[in-house]
Amino acid sequence: MKKKEVIFIISILASALLLWGIMLLIRKGDYGSVRITVNGEEYGTYSLSQDQVISIGETNVCEIRDGQIKMTGADCPDHLCMKQKAVGSSGGTIVCLPNKVVIEGVKAAGSEESSPEFDTAV
Amino acid sequence: MNHKKTAYLGLFAAVAIIFGYVESLIPFFAGIPGMKLGLANLAVLFILEKYTWKEAALVSAVRILVIGFLFGNMFSILYSLAGAALSLAVMTLMKKFSGFSILGISVAGGVSHNIGQLIVAALIVENTSLLYYAPALLISGVVTGLLIGLLTGEVTKRIRL
Structure with a gap:
Protein backbone atom coordinates (compact mmCIF):
# COMPACT_ATOMS: atom_id res chain seq x y z
CA MET A 1 0.00 0.00 0.00
CA ASP A 30 -31.67 11.75 29.26
CA TYR A 31 -34.13 10.38 26.76
CA GLY A 32 -37.49 9.97 28.42
CA SER A 33 -39.65 9.29 25.39
CA VAL A 34 -39.65 8.22 21.79
CA ARG A 35 -41.12 9.75 18.66
CA ILE A 36 -42.42 7.50 15.91
CA THR A 37 -42.54 8.87 12.39
CA VAL A 38 -44.02 7.18 9.33
CA ASN A 39 -43.16 8.51 5.90
CA GLY A 40 -41.62 11.63 7.46
CA GLU A 41 -44.82 12.50 9.31
CA GLU A 42 -45.14 12.21 13.06
CA TYR A 43 -47.19 9.21 14.18
CA GLY A 44 -46.96 9.82 17.91
CA THR A 45 -44.74 10.45 20.91
CA TYR A 46 -44.70 7.94 23.73
CA SER A 47 -43.18 7.95 27.21
CA LEU A 48 -40.65 5.21 27.89
CA SER A 49 -41.76 4.96 31.51
CA GLN A 50 -45.08 3.44 30.55
CA ASP A 51 -45.04 -0.17 29.35
CA GLN A 52 -47.22 -0.63 26.29
CA VAL A 53 -47.51 -2.27 22.89
CA ILE A 54 -47.94 0.16 20.00
CA SER A 55 -49.18 -0.81 16.56
CA ILE A 56 -47.74 1.47 13.91
CA GLY A 57 -50.28 1.51 11.11
CA GLU A 58 -50.82 -2.01 9.80
CA THR A 59 -47.18 -2.72 9.12
CA ASN A 60 -45.19 -2.61 12.35
CA VAL A 61 -45.58 -3.34 16.05
CA CYS A 62 -43.26 -2.07 18.76
CA GLU A 63 -43.21 -2.61 22.48
CA ILE A 64 -42.12 -0.42 25.39
CA ARG A 65 -40.94 -2.46 28.35
CA ASP A 66 -38.58 -1.65 31.26
CA GLY A 67 -37.83 1.81 29.86
CA GLN A 68 -36.81 0.51 26.44
CA ILE A 69 -38.55 0.33 23.10
CA LYS A 70 -38.05 -2.47 20.60
CA MET A 71 -39.61 -3.28 17.27
CA THR A 72 -41.41 -6.59 17.78
CA GLY A 73 -43.22 -7.04 14.50
CA ALA A 74 -42.87 -6.01 10.87
CA ASP A 75 -44.45 -7.28 7.68
CA CYS A 76 -41.34 -6.74 5.54
CA PRO A 77 -39.28 -9.78 4.51
CA ASP A 78 -35.92 -8.82 6.04
CA HIS A 79 -37.01 -7.93 9.61
CA LEU A 80 -33.85 -5.85 10.04
CA CYS A 81 -35.68 -3.35 12.26
CA MET A 82 -36.49 -6.10 14.76
CA LYS A 83 -32.79 -6.91 15.13
CA GLN A 84 -31.79 -3.31 15.83
CA LYS A 85 -30.74 -2.28 19.30
CA ALA A 86 -33.50 -1.22 21.68
CA VAL A 87 -33.84 2.53 22.25
CA GLY A 88 -33.64 3.43 25.94
CA SER A 89 -32.67 6.35 28.15
CA SER A 90 -29.48 7.03 26.16
CA GLY A 91 -31.42 7.58 22.93
CA GLY A 92 -30.97 6.01 19.52
CA THR A 93 -32.88 5.15 16.39
CA ILE A 94 -34.70 2.14 15.00
CA VAL A 95 -35.47 2.22 11.28
CA CYS A 96 -37.70 0.07 9.13
CA LEU A 97 -36.74 1.09 5.63
CA PRO A 98 -39.39 -0.76 3.57
CA ASN A 99 -42.23 0.70 5.67
CA LYS A 100 -40.51 4.06 6.18
CA VAL A 101 -40.97 3.82 9.95
CA VAL A 102 -38.48 5.57 12.25
CA ILE A 103 -38.44 5.34 16.04
CA GLU A 104 -36.11 7.86 17.67
CA GLY A 105 -35.43 8.86 21.25
CA VAL A 106 -36.43 12.40 22.24
CA LYS A 107 -35.25 14.25 25.29
CA ALA A 108 -38.66 15.48 26.44
CA ALA A 109 -40.01 13.68 29.50
CA GLY A 110 -43.14 12.59 27.66
CA SER A 111 -46.05 14.04 25.77
CA GLU A 112 -49.38 15.15 27.23
CA GLU A 113 -51.40 12.11 26.37
CA SER A 114 -48.87 9.60 27.59
CA SER A 115 -48.11 11.17 30.99
CA PRO A 116 -51.32 12.53 32.52
CA GLU A 117 -49.78 12.49 36.01
CA PHE A 118 -48.08 15.82 35.27
CA ASP A 119 -51.44 17.52 34.79
CA THR A 120 -52.82 16.30 38.09
CA ALA A 121 -49.71 17.38 39.99
CA VAL A 122 -50.10 21.06 39.00
CA MET B 1 -18.00 -6.60 -27.93
CA ASN B 2 -16.33 -9.88 -28.87
CA HIS B 3 -17.70 -13.29 -27.92
CA LYS B 4 -15.05 -14.00 -25.33
CA LYS B 5 -15.74 -10.81 -23.48
CA THR B 6 -19.51 -11.39 -23.58
CA ALA B 7 -19.00 -14.81 -22.05
CA TYR B 8 -16.70 -13.46 -19.34
CA LEU B 9 -19.10 -10.65 -18.41
CA GLY B 10 -21.96 -13.13 -18.16
CA LEU B 11 -19.81 -15.38 -16.02
CA PHE B 12 -18.86 -12.57 -13.64
CA ALA B 13 -22.43 -11.31 -13.44
CA ALA B 14 -23.37 -14.83 -12.32
CA VAL B 15 -20.51 -14.83 -9.81
CA ALA B 16 -21.68 -11.47 -8.45
CA ILE B 17 -25.26 -12.77 -8.10
CA ILE B 18 -24.07 -15.86 -6.23
CA PHE B 19 -21.92 -13.68 -3.96
CA GLY B 20 -24.99 -11.57 -3.24
CA TYR B 21 -26.90 -14.72 -2.31
CA VAL B 22 -24.06 -16.07 -0.14
CA GLU B 23 -23.91 -12.74 1.61
CA SER B 24 -27.62 -12.84 2.42
CA LEU B 25 -26.87 -16.07 4.33
CA ILE B 26 -24.12 -14.54 6.46
CA PRO B 27 -25.53 -12.90 9.58
CA PHE B 28 -23.16 -9.93 9.37
CA PHE B 29 -25.33 -7.50 11.23
CA ALA B 30 -24.18 -5.45 14.20
CA GLY B 31 -27.40 -3.60 14.92
CA ILE B 32 -26.65 -1.12 12.17
CA PRO B 33 -28.72 -1.25 8.99
CA GLY B 34 -26.70 -1.35 5.81
CA MET B 35 -23.59 -2.90 7.32
CA LYS B 36 -22.40 -5.80 5.21
CA LEU B 37 -19.36 -7.34 3.63
CA GLY B 38 -19.99 -6.36 0.02
CA LEU B 39 -18.73 -9.61 -1.49
CA ALA B 40 -20.38 -8.79 -4.81
CA ASN B 41 -18.06 -5.81 -5.12
CA LEU B 42 -15.25 -8.34 -5.62
CA ALA B 43 -16.62 -9.19 -9.04
CA VAL B 44 -17.32 -5.57 -9.94
CA LEU B 45 -13.87 -4.43 -8.84
CA PHE B 46 -12.29 -7.27 -10.80
CA ILE B 47 -14.13 -6.24 -13.97
CA LEU B 48 -13.12 -2.62 -13.37
CA GLU B 49 -9.49 -3.73 -13.16
CA LYS B 50 -9.62 -5.89 -16.30
CA TYR B 51 -11.94 -3.83 -18.49
CA THR B 52 -13.49 -0.36 -18.04
CA TRP B 53 -16.21 1.19 -15.90
CA LYS B 54 -18.80 0.48 -18.62
CA GLU B 55 -18.44 -3.29 -18.28
CA ALA B 56 -18.36 -2.96 -14.47
CA ALA B 57 -21.56 -0.89 -14.54
CA LEU B 58 -23.26 -3.48 -16.75
CA VAL B 59 -22.34 -6.38 -14.45
CA SER B 60 -23.32 -4.34 -11.40
CA ALA B 61 -26.73 -3.39 -12.83
CA VAL B 62 -27.53 -6.97 -13.86
CA ARG B 63 -26.58 -8.20 -10.41
CA ILE B 64 -28.70 -5.64 -8.56
CA LEU B 65 -31.79 -6.24 -10.69
CA VAL B 66 -31.56 -10.05 -10.43
CA ILE B 67 -30.77 -10.07 -6.69
CA GLY B 68 -33.45 -7.42 -6.10
CA PHE B 69 -36.18 -9.36 -7.87
CA LEU B 70 -35.14 -12.69 -6.33
CA PHE B 71 -34.58 -11.73 -2.68
CA GLY B 72 -35.49 -8.08 -2.24
CA ASN B 73 -38.07 -5.51 -3.17
CA MET B 74 -38.28 -2.18 -5.00
CA PHE B 75 -36.71 -0.38 -2.06
CA SER B 76 -33.73 -2.66 -1.70
CA ILE B 77 -33.13 -2.26 -5.45
CA LEU B 78 -33.19 1.52 -5.05
CA TYR B 79 -30.72 1.47 -2.14
CA SER B 80 -28.41 -0.93 -3.93
CA LEU B 81 -28.47 1.12 -7.14
CA ALA B 82 -27.66 4.33 -5.27
CA GLY B 83 -24.78 2.72 -3.39
CA ALA B 84 -23.42 0.88 -6.43
CA ALA B 85 -23.62 3.91 -8.74
CA LEU B 86 -21.82 6.24 -6.34
CA SER B 87 -19.29 3.55 -5.47
CA LEU B 88 -18.49 2.74 -9.09
CA ALA B 89 -18.22 6.44 -10.01
CA VAL B 90 -15.80 7.07 -7.15
CA MET B 91 -13.74 3.95 -7.91
CA THR B 92 -13.50 4.87 -11.60
CA LEU B 93 -12.30 8.40 -10.78
CA MET B 94 -9.86 7.06 -8.18
CA LYS B 95 -8.46 4.54 -10.64
CA LYS B 96 -7.94 7.26 -13.24
CA PHE B 97 -6.63 10.14 -11.18
CA SER B 98 -5.45 9.08 -7.72
CA GLY B 99 -2.72 6.58 -8.54
CA PHE B 100 -4.05 4.38 -5.74
CA SER B 101 -3.56 0.63 -5.77
CA ILE B 102 -6.55 -1.71 -5.79
CA LEU B 103 -6.63 -1.54 -1.97
CA GLY B 104 -7.16 2.21 -1.85
CA ILE B 105 -9.68 2.07 -4.70
CA SER B 106 -11.62 -0.65 -2.91
CA VAL B 107 -11.70 1.31 0.35
CA ALA B 108 -12.96 4.41 -1.49
CA GLY B 109 -15.61 2.22 -3.13
CA GLY B 110 -16.75 0.65 0.14
CA VAL B 111 -17.01 3.99 1.93
CA SER B 112 -18.84 5.74 -0.91
CA HIS B 113 -21.21 2.79 -1.28
CA ASN B 114 -22.26 3.11 2.34
CA ILE B 115 -22.62 6.90 2.08
CA GLY B 116 -24.77 6.60 -1.05
CA GLN B 117 -27.09 4.09 0.59
CA LEU B 118 -27.37 6.13 3.76
CA ILE B 119 -28.30 9.28 1.84
CA VAL B 120 -30.99 7.49 -0.18
CA ALA B 121 -32.32 5.86 3.00
CA ALA B 122 -32.53 9.23 4.78
CA LEU B 123 -34.32 10.72 1.75
CA ILE B 124 -36.82 7.87 1.54
CA VAL B 125 -37.83 7.83 5.21
CA GLU B 126 -37.58 11.66 5.24
CA ASN B 127 -35.74 11.61 8.54
CA THR B 128 -32.26 12.96 9.15
CA SER B 129 -31.75 11.01 12.39
CA LEU B 130 -30.54 8.20 10.15
CA LEU B 131 -27.35 10.16 9.63
CA TYR B 132 -26.31 9.10 13.14
CA TYR B 133 -25.27 5.85 11.50
CA ALA B 134 -22.73 7.67 9.34
CA PRO B 135 -19.61 7.16 11.55
CA ALA B 136 -20.24 3.42 11.92
CA LEU B 137 -20.88 3.07 8.20
CA LEU B 138 -17.72 5.02 7.34
CA ILE B 139 -15.61 2.70 9.49
CA SER B 140 -17.30 -0.46 8.21
CA GLY B 141 -16.76 0.81 4.66
CA VAL B 142 -13.02 1.08 5.30
CA VAL B 143 -12.78 -2.38 6.88
CA THR B 144 -14.82 -4.22 4.26
CA GLY B 145 -13.13 -2.19 1.50
CA LEU B 146 -9.71 -3.38 2.70
CA LEU B 147 -10.87 -7.00 2.85
CA ILE B 148 -12.48 -6.95 -0.60
CA GLY B 149 -9.48 -5.05 -2.00
CA LEU B 150 -7.05 -7.68 -0.69
CA LEU B 151 -9.17 -10.50 -2.11
CA THR B 152 -9.61 -8.82 -5.50
CA GLY B 153 -5.88 -8.12 -5.69
CA GLU B 154 -5.12 -11.82 -5.17
CA VAL B 155 -7.77 -12.89 -7.68
CA THR B 156 -6.53 -10.38 -10.28
CA LYS B 157 -3.00 -11.75 -9.99
CA ARG B 158 -4.17 -15.32 -10.58
CA ILE B 159 -6.86 -15.01 -13.25
CA ARG B 160 -5.82 -13.90 -16.73
CA LEU B 161 -8.49 -13.04 -19.23
Missing part, protein backbone atom coordinates in the same frame (compact mmCIF):
# COMPACT_ATOMS: atom_id res chain seq x y z
CA LYS A 2 1.29 3.43 -0.89
CA LYS A 3 1.81 6.18 1.64
CA LYS A 4 -0.98 8.36 0.28
CA GLU A 5 -3.39 5.46 0.54
CA VAL A 6 -2.51 5.02 4.20
CA ILE A 7 -3.10 8.75 4.72
CA PHE A 8 -6.41 8.48 2.84
CA ILE A 9 -7.61 5.60 5.02
CA ILE A 10 -6.47 7.19 8.27
CA SER A 11 -8.20 10.45 7.39
CA ILE A 12 -11.49 8.64 6.76
CA LEU A 13 -11.20 6.82 10.08
CA ALA A 14 -10.27 10.05 11.86
CA SER A 15 -13.24 11.94 10.41
CA ALA A 16 -15.53 9.06 11.36
CA LEU A 17 -14.27 9.21 14.95
CA LEU A 18 -14.62 13.00 14.99
CA LEU A 19 -18.16 12.77 13.65
CA TRP A 20 -18.94 10.11 16.24
CA GLY A 21 -17.60 12.30 19.04
CA ILE A 22 -19.65 15.28 17.89
CA MET A 23 -22.79 13.14 17.70
CA LEU A 24 -22.18 11.76 21.20
CA LEU A 25 -21.96 15.33 22.50
CA ILE A 26 -25.10 16.44 20.66
CA ARG A 27 -27.04 13.39 21.75
CA LYS A 28 -25.96 13.52 25.39
CA GLY A 29 -28.84 13.72 27.82
Whole structure:
Protein backbone atom coordinates (compact mmCIF):
# COMPACT_ATOMS: atom_id res chain seq x y z
CA MET A 1 0.00 0.00 0.00
CA LYS A 2 1.29 3.43 -0.89
CA LYS A 3 1.81 6.18 1.64
CA LYS A 4 -0.98 8.36 0.28
CA GLU A 5 -3.39 5.46 0.54
CA VAL A 6 -2.51 5.02 4.20
CA ILE A 7 -3.10 8.75 4.72
CA PHE A 8 -6.41 8.48 2.84
CA ILE A 9 -7.61 5.60 5.02
CA ILE A 10 -6.47 7.19 8.27
CA SER A 11 -8.20 10.45 7.39
CA ILE A 12 -11.49 8.64 6.76
CA LEU A 13 -11.20 6.82 10.08
CA ALA A 14 -10.27 10.05 11.86
CA SER A 15 -13.24 11.94 10.41
CA ALA A 16 -15.53 9.06 11.36
CA LEU A 17 -14.27 9.21 14.95
CA LEU A 18 -14.62 13.00 14.99
CA LEU A 19 -18.16 12.77 13.65
CA TRP A 20 -18.94 10.11 16.24
CA GLY A 21 -17.60 12.30 19.04
CA ILE A 22 -19.65 15.28 17.89
CA MET A 23 -22.79 13.14 17.70
CA LEU A 24 -22.18 11.76 21.20
CA LEU A 25 -21.96 15.33 22.50
CA ILE A 26 -25.10 16.44 20.66
CA ARG A 27 -27.04 13.39 21.75
CA LYS A 28 -25.96 13.52 25.39
CA GLY A 29 -28.84 13.72 27.82
CA ASP A 30 -31.67 11.75 29.26
CA TYR A 31 -34.13 10.38 26.76
CA GLY A 32 -37.49 9.97 28.42
CA SER A 33 -39.65 9.29 25.39
CA VAL A 34 -39.65 8.22 21.79
CA ARG A 35 -41.12 9.75 18.66
CA ILE A 36 -42.42 7.50 15.91
CA THR A 37 -42.54 8.87 12.39
CA VAL A 38 -44.02 7.18 9.33
CA ASN A 39 -43.16 8.51 5.90
CA GLY A 40 -41.62 11.63 7.46
CA GLU A 41 -44.82 12.50 9.31
CA GLU A 42 -45.14 12.21 13.06
CA TYR A 43 -47.19 9.21 14.18
CA GLY A 44 -46.96 9.82 17.91
CA THR A 45 -44.74 10.45 20.91
CA TYR A 46 -44.70 7.94 23.73
CA SER A 47 -43.18 7.95 27.21
CA LEU A 48 -40.65 5.21 27.89
CA SER A 49 -41.76 4.96 31.51
CA GLN A 50 -45.08 3.44 30.55
CA ASP A 51 -45.04 -0.17 29.35
CA GLN A 52 -47.22 -0.63 26.29
CA VAL A 53 -47.51 -2.27 22.89
CA ILE A 54 -47.94 0.16 20.00
CA SER A 55 -49.18 -0.81 16.56
CA ILE A 56 -47.74 1.47 13.91
CA GLY A 57 -50.28 1.51 11.11
CA GLU A 58 -50.82 -2.01 9.80
CA THR A 59 -47.18 -2.72 9.12
CA ASN A 60 -45.19 -2.61 12.35
CA VAL A 61 -45.58 -3.34 16.05
CA CYS A 62 -43.26 -2.07 18.76
CA GLU A 63 -43.21 -2.61 22.48
CA ILE A 64 -42.12 -0.42 25.39
CA ARG A 65 -40.94 -2.46 28.35
CA ASP A 66 -38.58 -1.65 31.26
CA GLY A 67 -37.83 1.81 29.86
CA GLN A 68 -36.81 0.51 26.44
CA ILE A 69 -38.55 0.33 23.10
CA LYS A 70 -38.05 -2.47 20.60
CA MET A 71 -39.61 -3.28 17.27
CA THR A 72 -41.41 -6.59 17.78
CA GLY A 73 -43.22 -7.04 14.50
CA ALA A 74 -42.87 -6.01 10.87
CA ASP A 75 -44.45 -7.28 7.68
CA CYS A 76 -41.34 -6.74 5.54
CA PRO A 77 -39.28 -9.78 4.51
CA ASP A 78 -35.92 -8.82 6.04
CA HIS A 79 -37.01 -7.93 9.61
CA LEU A 80 -33.85 -5.85 10.04
CA CYS A 81 -35.68 -3.35 12.26
CA MET A 82 -36.49 -6.10 14.76
CA LYS A 83 -32.79 -6.91 15.13
CA GLN A 84 -31.79 -3.31 15.83
CA LYS A 85 -30.74 -2.28 19.30
CA ALA A 86 -33.50 -1.22 21.68
CA VAL A 87 -33.84 2.53 22.25
CA GLY A 88 -33.64 3.43 25.94
CA SER A 89 -32.67 6.35 28.15
CA SER A 90 -29.48 7.03 26.16
CA GLY A 91 -31.42 7.58 22.93
CA GLY A 92 -30.97 6.01 19.52
CA THR A 93 -32.88 5.15 16.39
CA ILE A 94 -34.70 2.14 15.00
CA VAL A 95 -35.47 2.22 11.28
CA CYS A 96 -37.70 0.07 9.13
CA LEU A 97 -36.74 1.09 5.63
CA PRO A 98 -39.39 -0.76 3.57
CA ASN A 99 -42.23 0.70 5.67
CA LYS A 100 -40.51 4.06 6.18
CA VAL A 101 -40.97 3.82 9.95
CA VAL A 102 -38.48 5.57 12.25
CA ILE A 103 -38.44 5.34 16.04
CA GLU A 104 -36.11 7.86 17.67
CA GLY A 105 -35.43 8.86 21.25
CA VAL A 106 -36.43 12.40 22.24
CA LYS A 107 -35.25 14.25 25.29
CA ALA A 108 -38.66 15.48 26.44
CA ALA A 109 -40.01 13.68 29.50
CA GLY A 110 -43.14 12.59 27.66
CA SER A 111 -46.05 14.04 25.77
CA GLU A 112 -49.38 15.15 27.23
CA GLU A 113 -51.40 12.11 26.37
CA SER A 114 -48.87 9.60 27.59
CA SER A 115 -48.11 11.17 30.99
CA PRO A 116 -51.32 12.53 32.52
CA GLU A 117 -49.78 12.49 36.01
CA PHE A 118 -48.08 15.82 35.27
CA ASP A 119 -51.44 17.52 34.79
CA THR A 120 -52.82 16.30 38.09
CA ALA A 121 -49.71 17.38 39.99
CA VAL A 122 -50.10 21.06 39.00
CA MET B 1 -18.00 -6.60 -27.93
CA ASN B 2 -16.33 -9.88 -28.87
CA HIS B 3 -17.70 -13.29 -27.92
CA LYS B 4 -15.05 -14.00 -25.33
CA LYS B 5 -15.74 -10.81 -23.48
CA THR B 6 -19.51 -11.39 -23.58
CA ALA B 7 -19.00 -14.81 -22.05
CA TYR B 8 -16.70 -13.46 -19.34
CA LEU B 9 -19.10 -10.65 -18.41
CA GLY B 10 -21.96 -13.13 -18.16
CA LEU B 11 -19.81 -15.38 -16.02
CA PHE B 12 -18.86 -12.57 -13.64
CA ALA B 13 -22.43 -11.31 -13.44
CA ALA B 14 -23.37 -14.83 -12.32
CA VAL B 15 -20.51 -14.83 -9.81
CA ALA B 16 -21.68 -11.47 -8.45
CA ILE B 17 -25.26 -12.77 -8.10
CA ILE B 18 -24.07 -15.86 -6.23
CA PHE B 19 -21.92 -13.68 -3.96
CA GLY B 20 -24.99 -11.57 -3.24
CA TYR B 21 -26.90 -14.72 -2.31
CA VAL B 22 -24.06 -16.07 -0.14
CA GLU B 23 -23.91 -12.74 1.61
CA SER B 24 -27.62 -12.84 2.42
CA LEU B 25 -26.87 -16.07 4.33
CA ILE B 26 -24.12 -14.54 6.46
CA PRO B 27 -25.53 -12.90 9.58
CA PHE B 28 -23.16 -9.93 9.37
CA PHE B 29 -25.33 -7.50 11.23
CA ALA B 30 -24.18 -5.45 14.20
CA GLY B 31 -27.40 -3.60 14.92
CA ILE B 32 -26.65 -1.12 12.17
CA PRO B 33 -28.72 -1.25 8.99
CA GLY B 34 -26.70 -1.35 5.81
CA MET B 35 -23.59 -2.90 7.32
CA LYS B 36 -22.40 -5.80 5.21
CA LEU B 37 -19.36 -7.34 3.63
CA GLY B 38 -19.99 -6.36 0.02
CA LEU B 39 -18.73 -9.61 -1.49
CA ALA B 40 -20.38 -8.79 -4.81
CA ASN B 41 -18.06 -5.81 -5.12
CA LEU B 42 -15.25 -8.34 -5.62
CA ALA B 43 -16.62 -9.19 -9.04
CA VAL B 44 -17.32 -5.57 -9.94
CA LEU B 45 -13.87 -4.43 -8.84
CA PHE B 46 -12.29 -7.27 -10.80
CA ILE B 47 -14.13 -6.24 -13.97
CA LEU B 48 -13.12 -2.62 -13.37
CA GLU B 49 -9.49 -3.73 -13.16
CA LYS B 50 -9.62 -5.89 -16.30
CA TYR B 51 -11.94 -3.83 -18.49
CA THR B 52 -13.49 -0.36 -18.04
CA TRP B 53 -16.21 1.19 -15.90
CA LYS B 54 -18.80 0.48 -18.62
CA GLU B 55 -18.44 -3.29 -18.28
CA ALA B 56 -18.36 -2.96 -14.47
CA ALA B 57 -21.56 -0.89 -14.54
CA LEU B 58 -23.26 -3.48 -16.75
CA VAL B 59 -22.34 -6.38 -14.45
CA SER B 60 -23.32 -4.34 -11.40
CA ALA B 61 -26.73 -3.39 -12.83
CA VAL B 62 -27.53 -6.97 -13.86
CA ARG B 63 -26.58 -8.20 -10.41
CA ILE B 64 -28.70 -5.64 -8.56
CA LEU B 65 -31.79 -6.24 -10.69
CA VAL B 66 -31.56 -10.05 -10.43
CA ILE B 67 -30.77 -10.07 -6.69
CA GLY B 68 -33.45 -7.42 -6.10
CA PHE B 69 -36.18 -9.36 -7.87
CA LEU B 70 -35.14 -12.69 -6.33
CA PHE B 71 -34.58 -11.73 -2.68
CA GLY B 72 -35.49 -8.08 -2.24
CA ASN B 73 -38.07 -5.51 -3.17
CA MET B 74 -38.28 -2.18 -5.00
CA PHE B 75 -36.71 -0.38 -2.06
CA SER B 76 -33.73 -2.66 -1.70
CA ILE B 77 -33.13 -2.26 -5.45
CA LEU B 78 -33.19 1.52 -5.05
CA TYR B 79 -30.72 1.47 -2.14
CA SER B 80 -28.41 -0.93 -3.93
CA LEU B 81 -28.47 1.12 -7.14
CA ALA B 82 -27.66 4.33 -5.27
CA GLY B 83 -24.78 2.72 -3.39
CA ALA B 84 -23.42 0.88 -6.43
CA ALA B 85 -23.62 3.91 -8.74
CA LEU B 86 -21.82 6.24 -6.34
CA SER B 87 -19.29 3.55 -5.47
CA LEU B 88 -18.49 2.74 -9.09
CA ALA B 89 -18.22 6.44 -10.01
CA VAL B 90 -15.80 7.07 -7.15
CA MET B 91 -13.74 3.95 -7.91
CA THR B 92 -13.50 4.87 -11.60
CA LEU B 93 -12.30 8.40 -10.78
CA MET B 94 -9.86 7.06 -8.18
CA LYS B 95 -8.46 4.54 -10.64
CA LYS B 96 -7.94 7.26 -13.24
CA PHE B 97 -6.63 10.14 -11.18
CA SER B 98 -5.45 9.08 -7.72
CA GLY B 99 -2.72 6.58 -8.54
CA PHE B 100 -4.05 4.38 -5.74
CA SER B 101 -3.56 0.63 -5.77
CA ILE B 102 -6.55 -1.71 -5.79
CA LEU B 103 -6.63 -1.54 -1.97
CA GLY B 104 -7.16 2.21 -1.85
CA ILE B 105 -9.68 2.07 -4.70
CA SER B 106 -11.62 -0.65 -2.91
CA VAL B 107 -11.70 1.31 0.35
CA ALA B 108 -12.96 4.41 -1.49
CA GLY B 109 -15.61 2.22 -3.13
CA GLY B 110 -16.75 0.65 0.14
CA VAL B 111 -17.01 3.99 1.93
CA SER B 112 -18.84 5.74 -0.91
CA HIS B 113 -21.21 2.79 -1.28
CA ASN B 114 -22.26 3.11 2.34
CA ILE B 115 -22.62 6.90 2.08
CA GLY B 116 -24.77 6.60 -1.05
CA GLN B 117 -27.09 4.09 0.59
CA LEU B 118 -27.37 6.13 3.76
CA ILE B 119 -28.30 9.28 1.84
CA VAL B 120 -30.99 7.49 -0.18
CA ALA B 121 -32.32 5.86 3.00
CA ALA B 122 -32.53 9.23 4.78
CA LEU B 123 -34.32 10.72 1.75
CA ILE B 124 -36.82 7.87 1.54
CA VAL B 125 -37.83 7.83 5.21
CA GLU B 126 -37.58 11.66 5.24
CA ASN B 127 -35.74 11.61 8.54
CA THR B 128 -32.26 12.96 9.15
CA SER B 129 -31.75 11.01 12.39
CA LEU B 130 -30.54 8.20 10.15
CA LEU B 131 -27.35 10.16 9.63
CA TYR B 132 -26.31 9.10 13.14
CA TYR B 133 -25.27 5.85 11.50
CA ALA B 134 -22.73 7.67 9.34
CA PRO B 135 -19.61 7.16 11.55
CA ALA B 136 -20.24 3.42 11.92
CA LEU B 137 -20.88 3.07 8.20
CA LEU B 138 -17.72 5.02 7.34
CA ILE B 139 -15.61 2.70 9.49
CA SER B 140 -17.30 -0.46 8.21
CA GLY B 141 -16.76 0.81 4.66
CA VAL B 142 -13.02 1.08 5.30
CA VAL B 143 -12.78 -2.38 6.88
CA THR B 144 -14.82 -4.22 4.26
CA GLY B 145 -13.13 -2.19 1.50
CA LEU B 146 -9.71 -3.38 2.70
CA LEU B 147 -10.87 -7.00 2.85
CA ILE B 148 -12.48 -6.95 -0.60
CA GLY B 149 -9.48 -5.05 -2.00
CA LEU B 150 -7.05 -7.68 -0.69
CA LEU B 151 -9.17 -10.50 -2.11
CA THR B 152 -9.61 -8.82 -5.50
CA GLY B 153 -5.88 -8.12 -5.69
CA GLU B 154 -5.12 -11.82 -5.17
CA VAL B 155 -7.77 -12.89 -7.68
CA THR B 156 -6.53 -10.38 -10.28
CA LYS B 157 -3.00 -11.75 -9.99
CA ARG B 158 -4.17 -15.32 -10.58
CA ILE B 159 -6.86 -15.01 -13.25
CA ARG B 160 -5.82 -13.90 -16.73
CA LEU B 161 -8.49 -13.04 -19.23
